[in-house]
Structure formats: C-alpha cells, structure tokens
Amino acid sequence: TYAAESPATGFEVLVQALLSSSNFLYRAEIGAGGKLTAHETAQALSYFLWGTVPDDELRKLADSGAILTSATLLAQANRLLADPRAKIGLKEFADAFLRYDVMLTVPKDAAKFPQYTADVKNAMALEAENSFDYWIRVKGIKFEDLFTVDYSAGSAALGNFYGAQTSQDQDVQVINWANQKRRGVLGLGSVMASLANTTDSNPIKRGTFVREHLLCEILPQPTGLDIPPVPVTPGLSTRERFAAHTAVASCKACHVRIDSVGFGMEDYDAVGMIRDNDAGKALDSSGSIVDLDGKDHSFNGVDGISAVLKDSERAKRCFVLQAFREASGRFETAGDVCAIRAIANDFVQKDSTLADVLIKIITNPSLLKRKGL
Numbered sequence: 001t002y003a004a005e006s007p008a009t010g011f012e013v014l015v016q017a018l019l020s021s022s023n024f025l026y027r028a029e030i031g032a033g034g035k036l037t038a039h040e041t042a043q044a045l046s047y048f049l050w051g052t053v054p055d056d057e058l059r060k061l062a063d064s065g066a067i068l069t070s071a072t073l074l075a076q077a078n079r080l081l082a083d084p085r086a087k088i089g090l091k092e093f094a095d096a097f098l099r100y101d102v103m104l105t106v107p108k109d110a111a112k113f114p115q116y117t118a119d120v121k122n123a124m125a126l127e128a129e130n131s132f133d134y135w136i137r138v139k140g141i142k143f144e145d146l147f148t149v150d151y152s153a154g155s156a157a158l159g160n161f162y163g164a165q166t167s168q169d170q171d172v173q174v175i176n177w178a179n180q181k182r183r184g185v186l187g188l189g190s191v192m193a194s195l196a197n198t199t200d201s202n203p204i205k206r207g208t209f210v211r212e213h214l215l216c217e218i219l220p221q222p223t224g225l226d227i228p229p230v231p232v233t234p235g236l237s238t239r240e241r242f243a244a245h246t247a248v249a250s251c252k253a254c255h256v257r258i259d260s261v262g263f264g265m266e267d268y269d270a271v272g273m274i275r276d277n278d279a280g281k282a283l284d285s286s287g288s289i290v291d292l293d294g295k296d297h298s299f300n301g302v303d304g305i306s307a308v309l310k311d312s313e314r315a316k317r318c319f320v321l322q323a324f325r326e327a328s329g330r331f332e333t334a335g336d337v338c339a340i341r342a343i344a345n346d347f348v349q350k351d352s353t354l355a356d357v358l359i360k361i362i363t364n365p366s367l368l369k370r371k372g373l
Helices: 007-020 038-049 056-064 070-082 084-098 100-105 118-138 143-148 156-162 189-194 203-214 238-242 249-263 301-309 313-328 334-349 354-362
Strands: 151-153 165-169 172-176 286-292 295-300
Touching (some): 056 070, 084 100, 084 118, 100 118, 118 172, 203 313, 238 249, 249 286, 295 301, 313 354
Antiparallel strands (some): 165 172
8 A cells, every 4th residue: 555645646656557557558458268358359349440449339248248249240340430430540551551651751852842831741641541531431432443533532722732623522621633633542642742752753662662562562672782873863854764773684673563663653743743744854654564463564654553453353452461461450470361361352252342341351250369479
C-alpha cells in the first residue's frame, strides 16, 4: 500500500501507474491453444477497423462468447466496416498500400512549383485517405474501379490545383476528373508526388512501386555494382537522363523491368500534376510492363498503366496479400499461404467488391490464430 501526502500526489501516482501498466500500453493476445479468446477477437476486429476499443455491442458478444461463431463474426465485421468510424482502419490500409505519406517528408522546389504549397500538400494527403474510405465504404467499388474511377474525395482548393471541378455528395466534397487523364489510385496527386524527387519525377521510384507494391514482386537488390548517379544535364528530359540504366549491361536486367514502367508514368510531374512536356520537349510517356500475367503490355501514361493493372490477375492477388499483411500486422508465414490463396482465388473468380474482400480477410480463421515465438 501507499499513503499519499495529499490527494493531488495520490492522483499523480495513480496516473503514473496506469500509464506505465502493460495492460495500458499493450493489447494482450495471449489466446488459448493458439486461438484468440472471445474478447481478444472483438478487440482485433475493432482495432483493425475503428482503431479503438470494442463498443458495447461487441463487448456483449465477447462476454457471451457469441463473437467466436462464424455467423456472428461476419455480421459484426460488416457492421463495423459500414460504420463511418471504419475510415480510421481504411486510412491505415491506404497508407500501407499506397505509401502516400512519404510525400509529406519529400521537399519540393518552391521556385519550380510555387502553387504546391503546404496547404496543397496536406490536402493531397487527406484526399488519399478520404478517397479510400469514400470509394470502398460508401461507393462499394470493385478492384477494376480502384484504377479507373474518375473522381476522388478532396477539397475544392485541391480541385482548383488539379484544374478540376468539384461537387457535393452529401457530406463529401468530390473532385471530378472526368475531363482529365487522372484515374484511380495512381491519379492521386499524393501518390505521384511521393514517387518523385525535389525537382523532377523519378521513373525508378514509380516503376519499383508498381512492381513491388501493386504486383508484389520481389526485386533483387544490386550488389557489387558501381552505380553512377543520374546526371543532371540541362536540356535533357528525365527520360533521357534515366535511360543510362538500361544502356549499361550490368543494370539492364533489373532496370528494363523497372524503368519501362516508370517511363510510362512521365505524364505526371514531381508534384502530381499532369504535363505534356519536360525540359521544353514534347513528352514521351510510352511504357511497358514485361511478363505480367504471362504477357508483355504496352501502354501510354498513368491512365494507360491503370487500364492494364485493372485487368491483371497478379495485381488482384497482390491486393489480397497486402490487405492480409495490414490486417494481421505482420508478413505472411507458411501457415497462411492456403488461406491467402483461397481468398485470392475467390477474388479472381468472382465479381466482388473491395469491401467484400476485406471482410473475407478479417474474418478468416487464420487471422484469429497466434503462434508463439
């Protein structure tokens, strides 16, 4: 026991004890026999979608143990995802999937891009997280739509920056891209701005992003190579400067798979604006994806690669894998392979919404198991 000198001191000690308690700092998932308990299951569901503790309905179902039945778990997952509070979980998934938050830490040349202000940058970040919620939870889009939608959820100021009109859909400000080449997740300014340098676009970053994050390819890391920096030569376009990678034999094997994708996204500049010239020259945004679903694909521009990805089986399977990783908070193990493959097979074969896929993932028995180290 502890006798406090005063009520204030006693309260201070109490708060210190609470804030340093492992029960406050960590969410316990001890489980029983490798499976989460009823309350741990309710917490896992609530924290993934809402980012907070279970509500009264979930707690009651945990108390009774009903949350452990498949039907109840499915019903609750649908309830939580339909609730506006699911925006928190969808925001976390969007960030992990698109890596758009990198944009917030990449400085841009104010002299070259005077309209790209701090307000615009922050508006782009909000557009990405709001759009994922609007597309998936409100509009119920499918995988193909993820790359082809011609609208986003963003502010009027950002719409003005894009040169696009805005409208209102209940409480959501919608930026309409129908009259532009901007489409889907790759049309989000934050994504293109994050995959760029301070002054210029970066085909390597963009090609690598598509290969690793949208297609889940494992690109080998170069070793023992003397990689020269891309020269800054006045009068040369970004494409011309970066062409050196595919001209060097030791670099070509990897960069032909990367740069050919990134070159096709050159119609977006370093701050995510659509352009038709670079370094005073007419823009060449022709690109290709080699060996995708057993074929090579040629395309032109970000809207062109989006049209390729929307029909890609590999891209669909990658989406499932990325969602599984975010839902479980870890990389997959050998024990997860069958579950992931089954969900992906179902996704490829059926005309499911993205919400349907997320529900299948978060209610899969594989996510309700824990394996000790």
